[in-house]
Amino acid sequence: xxxxxxxxxxxxxxxxxxxxxxxxxxxxxxxxxxxxxxxxxxxxxxxxxxxxxxxxxxxxxxxxxxxxxxxxxxxxxxxxxxxxxxxxxxxxxxxxxxxxxxxxxxxxxxxxxxxxxxxxxxxxxxxxxxxxxxxxxxxxxxxxxxxxxxxxxxxxxxxxxxxxxx
Amino acid sequence: xxxxxxxxxxxxxxxxxxxxxxxxxxxxxxxxxxxxxxxxxxxxxxxxxxxxxxxxxxxxxxxxxxxxxxxxxxxxxxxxxxxxxxxxxxxxxxxxxxxxxxxxxxxxxxxxxxxxxxxxxxxxxxxxxxxxxxxxxxxxxxxxxxxxxxxxxxxxxxxxxxxxxxxxxxxxxxxxxxxxxxxxxxxxxxxxxxxxxxxxxxxxxxxxxxxxxxxxxxxxxxxxxxxxxxxxxxxxxxxxxxxxxxxxxxxxxxxxxxxxxxxxxxxxxxxxxxxxxxxxxxxxxxxxxxxxxxxxxxxxxxxxxxxxxxxxxxxxxxxxxxxxxxxxxxxxxxxxxxxxxxxxxxxxxxxxxxxxxxxxxxxxxxxxxxxxxxxxxxxxxxxx
Numbered sequence: 001x002x003x004x005x006x007x008x009x010x011x012x013x014x015x016x017x018x019x020x021x022x023x024x025x026x027x028x029x030x031x032x033x034x035x036x037x038x039x040x041x042x043x044x045x046x047x048x049x050x051x052x053x054x055x056x057x058x059x060x061x062x063x064x065x066x067x068x069x070x071x072x073x074x075x076x077x078x079x080x081x082x083x084x085x086x087x088x089x090x091x092x093x094x095x096x097x098x099x100x101x102x103x104x105x106x107x108x109x110x111x112x113x114x115x116x117x118x119x120x121x122x123x124x125x126x127x128x129x130x131x132x133x134x135x136x137x138x139x140x141x142x143x144x145x146x147x148x149x150x151x152x153x154x155x156x157x158x159x160x161x162x163x164x165x166x
Numbered sequence: 167x168x169x170x171x172x173x174x175x176x177x178x179x180x181x182x183x184x185x186x187x188x189x190x191x192x193x194x195x196x197x198x199x200x201x202x203x204x205x206x207x208x209x210x211x212x213x214x215x216x217x218x219x220x221x222x223x224x225x226x227x228x229x230x231x232x233x234x235x236x237x238x239x240x241x242x243x244x245x246x247x248x249x250x251x252x253x254x255x256x257x258x259x260x261x262x263x264x265x266x267x268x269x270x271x272x273x274x275x276x277x278x279x280x281x282x283x284x285x286x287x288x289x290x291x292x293x294x295x296x297x298x299x300x301x302x303x304x305x306x307x308x309x310x311x312x313x314x315x316x317x318x319x320x321x322x323x324x325x326x327x328x329x330x331x332x333x334x335x336x337x338x339x340x341x342x343x344x345x346x347x348x349x350x351x352x353x354x355x356x357x358x359x360x361x362x363x364x365x366x367x368x369x370x371x372x373x374x375x376x377x378x379x380x381x382x383x384x385x386x387x388x389x390x391x392x393x394x395x396x397x398x399x400x401x402x403x404x405x406x407x408x409x410x411x412x413x414x415x416x417x418x419x420x421x422x423x424x425x426x427x428x429x430x431x432x433x434x435x436x437x438x439x440x441x442x443x444x445x446x447x448x449x450x451x452x453x454x455x456x457x458x459x460x461x462x463x464x465x466x467x468x469x470x471x472x473x474x475x476x477x478x479x480x481x482x483x484x485x486x487x488x489x490x491x492x493x494x495x496x497x498x499x500x501x502x503x504x505x506x507x508x509x510x511x512x513x514x515x516x517x518x519x520x521x522x523x524x525x526x527x528x529x530x531x532x533x534x535x536x537x538x539x540x541x542x543x544x545x546x547x548x549x550x
Contacts, residue, residue, distance in 0.1 A: 028303050032250060035296055051282055055289040063292020070299045071318050074311065127282060128347055 007047055014040040028073055035066040049124045185277040189266050197418040198228035204465050211469040235414075238407035243306055246404065250304030255405065255412035258297030262420045264290045269426045270353040272436045272449035283352035284336060287427060288329050291382070294420075295321050298391075298401050301413075305404040313400030316476060317391035320381055323483040324388075328378035330491035331371040335364050335431055337498045338511070352427075356435030360442050363434035367511050368498075370518035372432045374491050376460075379424050381483070383417065386468040390476055421461060429456035490522055 017040060020033035038061040045054035134142055176184070202217065202224065209216030217224030242251060267277040268286050280286050295318050302314020335355070340348035342358040349355060365372045381388040384400075392400035402413040429435060433456045436449035444452075474482070497514050 026247070028247065028250065032296075032300065039293075051280070052285075055282060055285050059285075059289040059292050063289065063295070067292070067295050067299065067318065067322070070296070070303070071315070074299065074303060074315055074318075127285075127350065 003047060007044070010040055010043055010047070014044070028070070031066060031069045031073060034069070035062060038062055038066065051124070052127055052130055182277060186267070189271075189277055190263070193266060193419050193422055194415075196422045197415055198232060200418050200421065200461060201231065201414070202228040203461075207462065207465050208469050211466070232411070235411040236408055238410075240407040240409060241404075243404050245306035247304040247306065250300050251306075251404070252409070254297050254301035254304055255402075255409045255416070256297075257300055258294065259412055259416045259419070261290045261293040261297075262416055262423055265420070265423045265427070268352060269423065270356055270430060270435065271426070271453050272446045273357070273442060274353060275446065275450075276353070279351065279353050282350050284332055284350040284355070284431070288332075291325065291328075294382075297416075301401040301405070305401070307404050309397045309399070310401050310403050312397050313391045313403065316397075317384065317401055319476075320384075320388065320391060320479060320483075323480060324378040324381035324487075327374050327483060327487040327491045328382065330488075330495055331368075331374040331378065332431060334368055334371040334491070334494050334498050337495070337502060338364060338367055341502055341508070352430050352435075356430045356437045357442050358437075359434040360437045363432060363438045365432045367508055368432070368494070368515050369512075370490060370494050370515045370522060372428075373519050373522055374487050374494070375428060375432065377487060378483075379428060380464065380467065381479070383421055383424060383464070385421070385464050387471040387474050388479060389473060390479060393473060421464065422457065425457035425460040425464075426453065428460055429453060433460075486522070486525060490518060494518060 014037050017033045017037035021030045021037060024030050024033060039058065042054045042057035042062060045051075045057055205227070206216040206224070217227040220226040220230045242248065265287055268280050268283045270276040270279070298317045298321075299314050302311045302317075305311070336348045336350060338348075339355055339358055343349055343354070349358075380386075384391050390396075392402075394400075397403070402410060405413060430453070434452075435456075436453045438452075440448050440452060494515060497518075498511065501511050501514070
């Protein structure tokens with residue numbers, strides 16, 4: 001019961017923060033709301049007792065992605081004070097269309113899928129089982145994915161280098 | 167997730183609150199006395215006496231400072247972004263507090279015993295940067311912004327060697343647990359070091375961890391984000407009073423957290439040298455002594471080594487520490503795969519550590535022709 005109340009409280013919080021991302025007047029505020037919203041999703045994972053997923057959520061989305069966003073904002077913006085500015089361009093209607101489309105696809109997928117597992121009493125999967133699957137059963141796809149990321153990293157450095165040299 | 171049965175058979179959430187209060191109180195006492203201890207030690211290194219007036223040998227100086235800071239006016243610049251500015255100190259403090267929640271101070275004693283302890287520390291450390299970026303963006307000050315950019319660049323760069331050096335230790339635990347699977351549980355990692363601390367097996371990983379830790383803590387010689395002679399005070403230049411002291415609290419609390427974490431992972435935590443069966447008070451004293459030793463070395467380094475330049479800092483992370491940490495990881499993998507004895511592990515790592523020290527000494531003693539000074543020299547030579 002108590003867990004359910006906390007769950008709904010966090011769900012409301014995530015929705016409020018996500019609304020903040022969309023409706024806030026300054027891009028920096030949007031980015032900070034985004035951090036809160038993603039961290040809230042991480043807390044949802046904690047409530048579901050999938051610790052590994054929760055920590056990965058914090059590590060990747062809370063730590064890495066949003067820091068990247070904030071850093072990009074910092075380096076590209078002349079005015080550091082984060083005052084209100086115009087964020088809506090002529091692309092706004094298309095963005096709305098894309099947003100509604102993604103939301104519809106996600107909703108249909110979520111509602112029509114037969115989910116494995118039980119949300120009433122979720123099972124905690126040991127980290128050993130996850131690493132077994134990741135590094136032994138699916139070792140080759142894992143390595144291929146990391147090679148892909150490495151190639152992207154090297155490519156990004158080369159692209160950035162050429163601009164610097166000219 | 168729980169360490170042991172709750173204290174006095176209380177409900178688990180009350181037990182958690184009691185444990186959190188104890189850990190936070192210990193942290194606060196440490197913070198107050200580490201500011202005093204740092205001033206005292208730095209003074210001694212510089213042939214001064216340090217604080218002497220407040221109480222015997224100045225022992226109440228930390229409390230006096232804390233009261234003064236709380237009484238100061240809380241100023242907010244006019245063009246600051248109000249909520250970002252005001253929430254930033256708390257946003258920096260939360261990750262540090264979360265880190266303290268998983269550290270085992272004695273056998274089975276901490277707030278929570280997570281199976282993913284080391285991974286939890288990585289995940290939470292990443293959030294550390296958010297508060298600093300908020301302070302830099304929200305202050306409406308170019309120096310604060312510069313400090314935050316420097317801090318973010320530095321912390322992102324040094325996080326990689328830090329994490330990889332800790333992964334090396336996690337690999338080693340696989341040979342000790344018996345079933346060949348390593349552990350991420352900090353309590354178990356400490357218990358596995360009953361006979362020898364992992365610093366003997368992994369001196370290179372420890373050196374990398376220690377260097378990266380100095381950088382994550384913004385301590386000299388990596389205090390570029392808070393360099394007072396270059397950017398006045400870094401990301402917290404606009405803060406005063408209680409909010410400024412939150413930043414100071416965060417700095418010293420994370421020093422405490424890192425010191426305990428390092429002593430648990432590398433120096434044997436509560437288990438070495440008295441064994442896992444020793445009395446809990448002895449275990450607690452062991453952990454605290456090791457953590458304090460790390461803190462004293464950090465302060466010692468601050469008074470010894472001059473501040474690096476930002477390009478030297480980045481080069482050191484990306485061109486030296488990253489490669490050496492990956493090398494350590496690969497060598498560990500080969501040795502563990504073929505089940506070679508642990509002496510080989512210690513030997514290879516010691517060779518690597520010697521190589522790292524050689525690199526640093528050679529670089530420090532070389533008459534440099536690179537970098538800003540080198541460019542200046544070459545330009546001067548060609549024009550004259």
